[in-house]
Amino acid sequence: MKLIVAYIQPHKLNDVKEELYKSDIFKMSATNSLGCGQQKGYHESYRGVDIEVNLLKKVRLEIAVNDQFVQLTIDAIIAGAQTGEIGDGKIFVMPLEDVIRIRSREKGEAAIG
Amino acid sequence: MKLIVAYIQPHKLNDVKEELYKSDIFKMSATNSLGCGQQKGYHESYRGVDIEVNLLKKVRLEIAVNDQFVQLTIDAIIAGAQTGEIGDGKIFVMPLEDVIRIRSREKGEAAIG
Amino acid sequence: MKLIVAYIQPHKLNDVKEELYKSDIFKMSATNSLGCGQQKGYHESYRGVDIEVNLLKKVRLEIAVNDQFVQLTIDAIIAGAQTGEIGDGKIFVMPLEDVIRIRSREKGEAAIG
Amino acid sequence: MRKRLFMFVGLAVLLGGGQLFAQELTLEEIKFSFDMIWLIFAAALVFLMQAGFAMVETGLTRAKNAGNIIMKNLMDFSVGVLAYWAVGWALMYGSSSGGLIGTDQFFLAGADSVIYRDWMFQVVFAATAATIVSGAMAERTKFAGYLLYSLVISAAIYPISGHWIWAGGWLAEMGFHDFAGSTVVHSVGGWAAMVGAVLLGARRGKYVRVKGKVTVKAFPGHNIPLAALGVFILWFGWYGFNAGSTLSGTDPDIAWVATTTTLSAGAGAILAMFTSWIWFGKPDPSMSMNGALAGLVGITAGAWVIDPLGAIIVGAIAGALVVLSVEFLDKVLHIDDPVGAISVHGVCGAWGTLAVGIFGDLAKVGSGLTRAGQIGVQALGIGAVFAWVVVTTLVLFGSLKAVGALRVGDTEELRGLDISEHGVESYSGFQIFSNM
Amino acid sequence: MRKRLFMFVGLAVLLGGGQLFAQELTLEEIKFSFDMIWLIFAAALVFLMQAGFAMVETGLTRAKNAGNIIMKNLMDFSVGVLAYWAVGWALMYGSSSGGLIGTDQFFLAGADSVIYRDWMFQVVFAATAATIVSGAMAERTKFAGYLLYSLVISAAIYPISGHWIWAGGWLAEMGFHDFAGSTVVHSVGGWAAMVGAVLLGARRGKYVRVKGKVTVKAFPGHNIPLAALGVFILWFGWYGFNAGSTLSGTDPDIAWVATTTTLSAGAGAILAMFTSWIWFGKPDPSMSMNGALAGLVGITAGAWVIDPLGAIIVGAIAGALVVLSVEFLDKVLHIDDPVGAISVHGVCGAWGTLAVGIFGDLAKVGSGLTRAGQIGVQALGIGAVFAWVVVTTLVLFGSLKAVGALRVGDTEELRGLDISEHGVESYSGFQIFSNM
């Protein structure tokens, strides 16, 4: 099992969700995040002063999947989030040793979905 | 050492904390999160329009523990968060290679608590 | 590759960022978090009632780095965040199996920076 | 030289035994002073309705567009006052050409203190009509286009139909009665809002067509307490709007008007609450707020000629009507009006105007018409103003659309107008899911 | 036919040399006009206090209940105006039956412009009393139960004790003096709030019993700027509340009343700040705000008979008192009052009423009593109203509790009343730790 963490542009969240649904991945968790990356990005200004927006708003997705779903998930995220522009985001894949469903105490692969 | 990530219902946070305290687990970090899971959940409506609340509010807990504490932590979380209803949440267990206490530069098992 | 997760005091974020920049680490993601740790901390009071602030505000940093950067990153975080007082925070090091740049589909070490 | 030594003057007067004033202050000046302070006080209250609209509209839309809504509300007033000073007043209250349009007093030429007073009281009404529209067009309109719209409605669209009714124009001649502006102000704003919302199209993602079936989505407002504050401020301002429309500080009916206004608003809020409760299963806050406003808009035309019980009925019907209308526009017609402006101001404005015919004391209306006749004239007025506003705003918004000045691009809309149109965020530091 | 051709009338008047008015406007009409615009103006200001209460209560409670608080504030006014129109006014100002209760003028039958004017001024006071309660019962009361409560307090509880004092009832006969309602309005609201809070019980997690010892927890308000705005709005409204209670636009004491009101509020804020500073180590914002309100409530009874220095003393004591009272209710009695309504309105209302006896100019009070006698009568009035309100609200809230209509369930409370009672969120898109 893997835990996939993806940083995407906030306004791409719906597109990514749709692509994931298409690949039958329905479970995920999302958090707000501020990201520092290659995207030096658009400049905001406030009262005429440029705001050094080097922490840009991102959405952080966390998706736990069984091994055979990893590539599918990655592809779906890319399909939904890619524009080709700097700032599209990153995907991180991490090992996941166990999953427990709190409701039923199910464990492992059975609990993930 | 493991990093335990748990998604629970927001209003169960206090109960979970209490259960963890009882097992002498005092350190943790909590974040707000939106979760997509089996829980299609209650419907909110706004001005008569159903809101497709497929991103439900969850609290994401992150607890780094030594190996012998893993089961204890899982049990405590379940004790505090379980209601038997859909939406109770999930627990993820991930490998943790190192921990460093910023204050003292202590490392490893000594730094975790 | 490793994923480094660090909890620091919110008001140290700028210092940490500066130290990371000095070590040529430019990419990171930050989230708000509430932390429970050794720091029983300052007491807030509201209308004369002590608030049991056992969930203190922290910033959670997530930095994916190649192996040779791990120590450098840890040192930079410590340099920026250490005050010697309780509450300075923790650093967690986790294994990272893969990284994908959404924009270009680059993978692995090349995608991290 | 004018000094602020008023207290000494005051003392002198007290010592001087009144002789000073007996010489100074005539009865006509007394009457004039009553009207002056009453109308300026009322005008200030109506001005504050700008804050009310700004808060309601901001609160009921999404955080990522809050600064833009604010800017629209600030600038439609600012542009509006200059436009109404230069042109609007003249077209509305200048000497009438055939009951259709005013023709002089541009730039308030030749104004005396009476004209300044009346202009002050009228300009805030003009600005109210203008600002209604920003709510319905929220979250997707180009800022520059909106500025232009503000100019035109305050300079021409509002004043001309206003002339027909409030300046002795042809509708007034026929006996049309609209005490404080259910039609003159609110419907004008409401119909303009409708045309704007239709030409703009819905916000991205509001109506999703899946397999031929349209699913309606809700974009919940981001700040209900602010919206509620706006509603209270509007209600407060309405005491200036309606009671001030007695146009006289010595009119004993000031209290009557305030009473009917209060009762209608209360009834509107209650009925909207129960309607939403029955219909959706829960009493909906934003609908109840709309209900209070619906009651206020509804009684505006008849506040002076409808009695308290009548006012409660008018308000109650408006409260139910506004919920039905919001539902109908959203679920059936798929017109995307984020704050319910078309229903509150357009529909309930029309209802209130009609209600004058149905419930009004004909003697007080004073048109000499029969009840059926009065209802007919009221309906005619509603129709005439509807036609006028729809046609002119179709041209206005249509032209803006044709030159691409009406709607922002998709990415701008998704990111939010605060960043794309103004380069700022409204809630800096707060963590907000701005993608929703 | 009524046209909005006021300017021409105005012009005619100016040209006509006053003759018009010399015939038209008598001195009594002038007096009447002063009272009319003054009272309607004051009523509008008091109305705005609804916004003030809504903002204070919303700001000092948690985000997950914001929409519910808003709804309560909107609906208690809306329900209240209808109730006070139908029944309340009659019970309060109808012909007295033995100094105990009014008996006619139901549905404002037979009202003329004086009655409408007075109703308008009185209804906003009734609504103030009603709305005080929502703060103390916040975050756990069932919405439907609250609606019923609103109806009863506006229709009966408030009007009847009001009759005793402001309509020539038995307390008035004895010489009891309550200028603008420290007891009539504020204490009534405050004691009702107390009974409500006690019968409801504390919010879940507020008082935690660990090993026989009760630990008190704080639930910090979620929006201090909004609460502060509410306080400023209330203070503003108080100029209508107190200065308007001269009931006459020609009373030279309007300025006196405004002055004592201002000074007492300032002293209250300062003393509350210092008290909290000394006691808790830091100057507490929400306590200082409560202090300003305490000063305002405290001077309300005596604003007309207490001089500026006295007003400062009354306000200062109220400011200190409110902090002590909040502490005492919370830490000793464990009555959970999220916004301090019992202390501000109940306790400081009683204090202000007593202060009339202590500091009031007896000649102005005009009861013919000695100072000790006046203090006695004031105390009697405080006690009588306390008893009346406690008994009636015990019955009212007790019945609601008996049928399970008083308090929401635990899960509802934890989730927040916005979702459980209204199915909406108030700050959509914001990331909020709603579990705290």
Add this chain to the structure above:
Amino acid sequence: MRKRLFMFVGLAVLLGGGQLFAQELTLEEIKFSFDMIWLIFAAALVFLMQAGFAMVETGLTRAKNAGNIIMKNLMDFSVGVLAYWAVGWALMYGSSSGGLIGTDQFFLAGADSVIYRDWMFQVVFAATAATIVSGAMAERTKFAGYLLYSLVISAAIYPISGHWIWAGGWLAEMGFHDFAGSTVVHSVGGWAAMVGAVLLGARRGKYVRVKGKVTVKAFPGHNIPLAALGVFILWFGWYGFNAGSTLSGTDPDIAWVATTTTLSAGAGAILAMFTSWIWFGKPDPSMSMNGALAGLVGITAGAWVIDPLGAIIVGAIAGALVVLSVEFLDKVLHIDDPVGAISVHGVCGAWGTLAVGIFGDLAKVGSGLTRAGQIGVQALGIGAVFAWVVVTTLVLFGSLKAVGALRVGDTEELRGLDISEHGVESYSGFQIFSNM
């Protein structure tokens, strides 16, 4: 005994055929009543400006200091009213000693209803001057130090220069004209703000020196809707501020003043918007808001002597000026004024005062001076008040700085003043990046 049986009195009057009043109400009393209700009404409106300032300042600074700003605004008013009651009024309006300072009426000794009325109207002006400063010194000033400052400006600094101009002092004697206080109120606040901001130094991280070059950073305000609400409330209050400054409820120029005030504010907002649009590429909301305020401040001195077209020009220039001034102070002088108070109140206050000389109707000004002479006197007044305020506040803030009571420590500043000075959070439960 005072009962609230006003309706019966009213009825009696109506029945009694006016005889009652013919005996009762003299013409001088009528005049007096007009002035009374007008000034108290206006005072209430000006009071509400405290809420406006509080919201603007809160909205334009960071969330972590919101409660502190609120406390400063609440307490500078509360401290200010007591100070102005005890000392300020006497120094300002007591019998003049050589046109320099008032010398009697401490603690309002010997006041009658005229004095109370005038005190009420004046105290809110004094409080306005005081509260301007909190914005410029926001986010880094010690609370205790600020309290002391509030005391001194309300008790002495403001009243003394006010005496020169509004109480027949030496500047008034020379023909200096400042109708409602561009200089007396706004510049005094603005210059004090400037000295305070300079002595305090910038907020940590505002001006970062990298390799000898200073980079200017922006700290965006955390709540633009709240700031906008504040601007609308201020604009509303300004109708009391300016129109009330006719000091008479029978002055036909009330409408004129309201008109020029409205037009100038509108022009200011528009020009500031366009200036920011051209300069920064986008129409900046907070600058446009500053522009509306700049227009209001600008016309304050000349609202009575400048005509509508002149008012538009004055406002437009103020609107452009405020943007340039903000830029200049920030980018060139590196004076850190979080809300633009120095530019809005100091600079545009000076501009408005000068504009009286340039655009004012000299006959109405009535000083007997030539245009050049009037401009000269206006400039002299601007300079004299500038000097007075700069010197006195240098001493005041300098002393506070010397004893370490001016600025909080670095950690306190980083954590936010809400936690470090008051031990609370203002937005409990919200996730906020408070480090930015």
